[in-house]
Amino acid sequence: xxxxxxxxLSTLVDGEHGKxxxxxxxxxxxxxxxxxxxxxxxxxxxxxxxxxxxIYNNFIIEVNQHLKNDPAIISHKRAKxxxxxxxxxxxxxxxxxxxxxxxxxxxxxxxxxxxxxTVVMNESIIDSKLETFSFPETHIRPASDKQSxxxxxxTEKRLNNYLINHSKYKHNIKMNSVLPYxxxxxxxxxx
Amino acid sequence: MAENITDKEIIERVKNGDKNAYDLLVLKYQQRxxxxxxxxVKNHSDALDVSQExxxxxxxxxxxxxxxxxxxxxxxxIAVNTAKNHLTVQSRKITKSDYDVTDIEQIEGNMSLTEQTxxxxxxxxxxxxxxxxxxxxxxxxxxKSAIMLREIEGLSYEEIAGVMDCPVGTVRSRIxxxxxxxxxxxxxxxxx
Numbered sequence: 001x002x003x004x005x006x007x008x009l010s011t012l013v014d015g016e017h018g019k020x021x022x023x024x025x026x027x028x029x030x031x032x033x034x035x036x037x038x039x040x041x042x043x044x045x046x047x048x049x050x051x052x053x054x055i056y057n058n059f060i061i062e063v064n065q066h067l068k069n070d071p072a073i074i075s076h077k078r079a080k081x082x083x084x085x086x087x088x089x090x091x092x093x094x095x096x097x098x099x100x101x102x103x104x105x106x107x108x109x110x111x112x113x114x115x116x117x118t119v120v121m122n123e124s125i126i127d128s129k130l131e132t133f134s135f136p137e138t139h140i141r142p143a144s145d146k147q148s149x150x151x152x153x154x155t156e157k158r159l160n161n162y163l164i165n166h167s168k169y170k171h172n173i174k175m176n177s178v179l180p181y182x183x184x185x186x187x188x189x190x191x
Numbered sequence: 192m193a194e195n196i197t198d199k200e201i202i203e204r205v206k207n208g209d210k211n212a213y214d215l216l217v218l219k220y221q222q223r224x225x226x227x228x229x230x231x232v233k234n235h236s237d238a239l240d241v242s243q244e245x246x247x248x249x250x251x252x253x254x255x256x257x258x259x260x261x262x263x264x265x266x267x268x269i270a271v272n273t274a275k276n277h278l279t280v281q282s283r284k285i286t287k288s289d290y291d292v293t294d295i296e297q298i299e300g301n302m303s304l305t306e307q308t309x310x311x312x313x314x315x316x317x318x319x320x321x322x323x324x325x326x327x328x329x330x331x332x333x334x335k336s337a338i339m340l341r342e343i344e345g346l347s348y349e350e351i352a353g354v355m356d357c358p359v360g361t362v363r364s365r366i367x368x369x370x371x372x373x374x375x376x377x378x379x380x381x382x383x
Contacts, residue, residue: 007364010370012197013370014341015197016347017197024204027215028204028209028212028214034215037218038219041218041222042377043342043370043373046316046320047327047342048342048343051226051319052225052226053229053235054313054315055313055314055315055316055319055381056225059225063243063247070251072209072210073205073206073208073253074207074208
């Protein structure tokens with residue numbers, strides 16, 4: 001059993017263990033196996049001329065002594081969060097952009113109906129063959145009160161929706177206040 | 192290199208909260224790191240301290256290691272920077288202090304005392320090297336070739352199987368038997 005374990009350990013030292021994950025599991029838990037792991041690497045270092053002048057036996061004990069108060073690293077959750085953050089950031093940016101486009105389009109629709117009215121008016125002037133010359137009545141009329149209130153209501157509703165969405169997701173993306181502009185959250189680079 | 196597969200698996204474990212797995216990286220790379228740092232820091236006791244600091248820094252920085260380079264390349268950079276920082280701090284200390292000749296003699300005396308305090312935990316590399324080489328010389332030819340091709344030439348099991356014209360399973364077994372025989376000779380030296 002011990003011999004089989006050490007043979008598997010020898011393949012692990014060389015990175016030739018394939019799909020045998022159990023050996024690493026055993027090695028982490030077993031101090032005697034760690035001793036074998038250390039000596040097998042020592043043999044390799046010796047043959048490659050990588051040894052220092054003096055071999056110190058208690059090195060690992062002292063490193064562990066310094067690290068005993070350090071917490072274990074848990075980066076799995078963090079990595080997951082990082083994967084999600086850009087998506088949320090992008091979604092917010094996209095919705096803001098969509099809102100802006102819709103708003104501009106709506107405004108354009110209103111002004112284009114006004115322009116259309118004026119154009120029709122001008123055509124009727126041409127059709128009248130200029131029998132009598134007179135300036136056409138100015139039809140640049142302000143948007144009706146009803147239309148204006150409707151437009152404001154829609155805009156307000158959209159803004160409210162945006163604020164509700166923002167307050168829902170602001171904890172996930174660590175935003176403390178309303179952003180003055182859209183921002184895409186990206187993963188921080190290594191080192 | 193195939194060894195990096197093992198490193199990646201170990202790092203994955205450490206990053207998932209298995210602090211014990213970090214021991215494997217320290218045990219694997221300690222000699223190489225101490226050897227590297229000894230080229231910068233001549234005092235053996237200081238070199239050991241700087242090497243320990245390297246592994247401590249590496250553990251704390253491990254969440255930022257994304258495996259774009261080999262683990263040893265990354266560790267090497269930390270080791271060199273730590274050694275250079277140590278030398279800078281030392282040179283500042285020396286220029287700032289007013290030591291006279293007797294002080295320096297005393298300091299040097301203390302350093303050698305520090306080195307002599309733990310003779311049992313130190314083994315000279317020549318002793319170990321001699322034992323390893325002597326054992327390899329006495330190994331059967333097929334075991335000797337297999338371990339040399341692996342450790343010195345860095346060939347994979349498949350490549351060694353091609354060179355030695357034998358199955359991969361035989362290569363695995365030969366390398367293991369060679370290691371086992373060398374280990375039986377060095378283990379008492381390290382324990383003593």
